[in-house]
Amino acid sequence: MKIPFSLPVIDEEVIAEMQDTLTHTGWLTTGPKARALEEEIRQFTGGEAVLCVNSWTSGAMLMLRWLGVGPGDEVIIPAYTYSATALCAMNMGAKVVMVDVKDDFTIDPAKIKAAINEHTKVVLPVDIGGYPCDYDTIREVLAAPEVKALYRAESEKQKQLGRILVLADAAHSLGACYKGKTSGTIADVTVFSLHSVKNITTGEGGAIVLNLPFPFDNQQELTFLRALALNGQNKSAFEKNQPGAWRYDIIDQGLKVNMPDLCASVGLAQMRKYRQELLPERKEIFEFYIKEFSSQEWAILPPYHDQYAESSYHLFLLRIKGFDEAHRDAMIQYISEKGVGVNVHYIPMAMLTLFKSRGYNIEDYPNTYRLYANEISLPIYNHLSKEQLRTVVDTVIEAYKAVK
Numbered sequence: 373m374k375i376p377f378s379l380p381v382i383d384e385e386v387i388a389e390m391q392d393t394l395t396h397t398g399w400l401t402t403g404p405k406a407r408a409l410e411e412e413i414r415q416f417t418g419g420e421a422v423l424c425v426n427s428w429t430s431g432a433m434l435m436l437r438w439l440g441v442g443p444g445d446e447v448i449i450p451a452y453t454y455s456a457t458a459l460c461a462m463n464m465g466a467k468v469v470m471v472d473v474k475d476d477f478t479i480d481p482a483k484i485k486a487a488i489n490e491h492t493k494v495v496l497p498v499d500i501g502g503y504p505c506d507y508d509t510i511r512e513v514l515a516a517p518e519v520k521a522l523y524r525a526e527s528e529k530q531k532q533l534g535r536i537l538v539l540a541d542a543a544h545s546l547g548a549c550y551k552g553k554t555s556g557t558i559a560d561v562t563v564f565s566l567h568s569v570k571n572i573t574t575g576e577g578g579a580i581v582l583n584l585p586f587p588f589d590n591q592q593e594l595t596f597l598r599a600l601a602l603n604g605q606n607k608s609a610f611e612k613n614q615p616g617a618w619r620y621d622i623i624d625q626g627l628k629v630n631m632p633d634l635c636a637s638v639g640l641a642q643m644r645k646y647r648q649e650l651l652p653e654r655k656e657i658f659e660f661y662i663k664e665f666s667s668q669e670w671a672i673l674p675p676y677h678d679q680y681a682e683s684s685y686h687l688f689l690l691r692i693k694g695f696d697e698a699h700r701d702a703m704i705q706y707i708s709e710k711g712v713g714v715n716v717h718y719i720p721m722a723m724l725t726l727f728k729s730r731g732y733n734i735e736d737y738p739n740t741y742r743l744y745a746n747e748i749s750l751p752i753y754n755h756l757s758k759e760q761l762r763t764v765v766d767t768v769i770e771a772y773k774a775v776k
């Protein structure tokens with residue numbers, strides 16, 4: 373039995389929604405479907421204002437442009453994440469400061485504090501696997517008088533905010549909760565990924581949720597961001613297509629990162645049944661793995677549910693007690709040969725060519741290395757059958773026995 377690592381939900385409802393876009397609306401790029409998807413995500417998260425874009429990466433870049441982050445500025449990120457978390461800031465010309473993570477894979481607030489200086493404009497925590505970071509402690513760090521005293525506001529938005537922005541990399545955490553709040557309403561700005569391997573997908577895509585504090589008006593910022601995501605144009609092609617509405621203005625130097633309706637329709641059909649169907653099914657799979665592996669003394673289980681937080685069950689980050697990289701790699705080899713797709717999330721950036729060449733060194737992030745070295749991600753997605761899950765578990769246990 374071949375079991376892929378990841379598969380998107382493509383069912384009759386998705387096909388029908390896509391069909392409708394292709395044959396009934398006469399409109400392929402940003403229009404009514406993208407708006408409908410934004411509304412679904414807004415209702416689901418309880419967020420104030422939602423903008424869909426064409427990737428997480430472009431959404432994060434858009435928010436950095438919005439804040440006026442560029443050369444001379446610093447953005448703090450965890451060393452344990454996918455490279456896009458760093459690249460969004462590097463591509464805007466900012467310097468990326470990596471800090472180590474805690475045992476639960478999330479950014480260590482004490483390390484954030486030590487990394488802040490007068491150039492710091494943004495902290496970009498990552499909800500790895502869908503498990504939320506400790507946002508209250510991050511906020512406490514940013515609210516400390518000695519931290520606030522370091523802050524140098526340059527752009528208009530930075531002056532309005534008056535402190536470091538918390539921009540959540542929620543690429544994994546659509547549907548996660550932290551202290552009674554849903555992902556999207558916790559950080560100042562939250563960006564979800566709608567890439568093909570995520571819980572909800574539009575093929576490629578992202579969604580920005582605004583939760584900016586007073587004196588910001590989130591609706592007003594949304595209107596501005598809508599333009600900023602469309603080359604700075606204050607009217608979309610769809611709006612211009614209405615009779616007599618041809619005149620437009622370019623109000624700022626924007627990016628071109630809007631989401632096409634063709635893509636939005638896929639995510640729209642999935643999003644409509646996320647709460648009732650798709651998310652509970654992921655949770656069931658995750659809990660099945662927890663139940664099966666908790667009886668294996670060598671299995672280190674990922675964090676997912678405690679008194680403060682609940683995951684969106686995006687990844688199952690299994691770790692193997694006592695294993696080093698070579699053992700882990702041998703285990704993956706064994707599992708792959710049996711036809712089960714597994715993965716590693718993530719090879720630390722400081723071990724990849726680009727980042728090494730820019731001076732990042734894995735020895736500076738010992739906990740990140742420790743978590744990575746014995747990590748194996750198991751398949752978790754909708755429509756995995758009980759039989760397939762049984763095969764995954766049995767194969768992983770067999771692989772451990774063969775390698776140990």
Ligand SMILES: *Cc1c(COP(=O)(O)O)cnc(C)c1O
Nearest residue numbers: 427428429454456543565566567
């Ligand atoms: C997938 C992912 C991204 C990038 O998302 P895109 O939509 O592909 O740009 C960023 N951060 C993390 C943690 C991710 O897993």
